[in-house]
Amino acid sequence: ILSSSAHSHDEYQKTADWLMSQTKHRPQVAIICGSGLGMLADTLKCQDSFAYSDIPGFPQSTVQGHAGRLVFGELKGKTCVCMQGRSNFPSVHQTTFPIRVFKLLGVETLIVTNAAGSLADGFQPGDIMIIKDHINFPGLVGLNPLCGLNDDKFGPRFPAMSGCYDKGLRCLAAEIAKELGVAGFLQEGVYAMVGGPNFETIAEARLLHRLGVDAVGMSTAPEVVVAAHCGLRVFGLSLITNKVVKSYEDTESVNHEGVLEVGRLRSHSVQQLVTELVGRMEINNNDNINKSV
Numbered sequence: 001i002l003s004s005s006a007h008s009h010d011e012y013q014k015t016a017d018w019l020m021s022q023t024k025h026r027p028q029v030a031i032i033c034g035s036g037l038g039m040l041a042d043t044l045k046c047q048d049s050f051a052y053s054d055i056p057g058f059p060q061s062t063v064q065g066h067a068g069r070l071v072f073g074e075l076k077g078k079t080c081v082c083m084q085g086r087s088n089f090p091s092v093h094q095t096t097f098p099i100r101v102f103k104l105l106g107v108e109t110l111i112v113t114n115a116a117g118s119l120a121d122g123f124q125p126g127d128i129m130i131i132k133d134h135i136n137f138p139g140l141v142g143l144n145p146l147c148g149l150n151d152d153k154f155g156p157r158f159p160a161m162s163g164c165y166d167k168g169l170r171c172l173a174a175e176i177a178k179e180l181g182v183a184g185f186l187q188e189g190v191y192a193m194v195g196g197p198n199f200e201t202i203a204e205a206r207l208l209h210r211l212g213v214d215a216v217g218m219s220t221a222p223e224v225v226v227a228a229h230c231g232l233r234v235f236g237l238s239l240i241t242n243k244v245v246k247s248y249e250d251t252e253s254v255n256h257e258g259v260l261e262v263g264r265l266r267s268h269s270v271q272q273l274v275t276e277l278v279g280r281m282e283i284n285n286n287d288n289i290n291k292s293v
């Protein structure tokens with residue numbers, strides 16, 4: 001993360017141009033599939049898919065449980081691009097590189113999903129949390145993808161982040177969850193990104209709990225910051241895969257395999273929820289390719 005350096009506008013444009021030369025799809029919605037949630041990409045119709053390693057300039061997936069493919073296709077009548085796997089730990093600039101490429105492709109809405117541990121007392125493993133807001137701990141201490149020279153073509157130097165998780169989409173998702181019969185394990189709350197890769201100590205977990213964090217993970221906030229900066233509408237879901245250990249009496253401990261296992265158990269519901277949301281969300285005409293940037 002510390003060795004990050006910003007990309008030039010041309011680098012994003014080159015990758016976007018390459019993708020537009022390889023696929024006829026012009027996506028309106030981009031979906032980042034977190035750990036164990038990558039199957040959504042397999043359900044896209046009329047797919048064109050690309051290994052990250054074949055896409056000029058694209059960061060590689062480094063997290064176990066993440067496939068490392070960019071998949072274009074149709075979902076419920078909307079053109080989507082899915083990241084099947086994210087790269088959590090190279091640098092914040094590399095991690096967020098795809099977001100600006102999506103903007104240049106004409107995407108207007110970003111959906112992010114992740115696996116997270118819960119701090120909130122009422123949350124259980126298997127719950128799905130609509131992200132209401134986030135605390136970007138790495139960002140607060142300067143590990144922020146917007147650090148460095150600002151690219152005014154994407155957005156302002158000092159962007160607002162209040163309201164960066166779209167309220168309309170959050171309400172729509174809650175309605176859909178009721179209809180799908182999954183409202184019983186739907187939550188809404190604050191996601192905190194920590195730097196990882198180690199899971200929290202008990203003292204850290206207690207601190208996060210006292211700060212009002214409902215769920216903690218090691219991703220998502222940088223992508224959302226870059227998306228909000230360039231004017232994308234954002235919706236986020238955390239799949240709660242474990243309770244974060246907050247007591248010295250507790251003998252359980254978290255591990256990544258357990259995170260992936262719960263991810264797999266609930267992935268179908270997350271997939272259904274995202275699919276319906278994409279189907280029902282309103283999209284402005286897909287005519288913003290290269291307009292505001």
Ligand SMILES: O=P(O)(O)O[C@@H]1C[C@H](O)[C@@H](CO)O1
Nearest residue numbers: 034035114115217218219259
């Ligand atoms: O991409 P996500 O955030 O789902 O990746 C998972 C959750 C944590 O960030 C990390 C450790 O389990 O992997």
Ligand code: HPA
Nearest residue numbers: 115116117216217218259
């Ligand atoms: O407990 C956790 N802590 C941090 N990241 C996570 N990702 C899944 N579970 C966790």
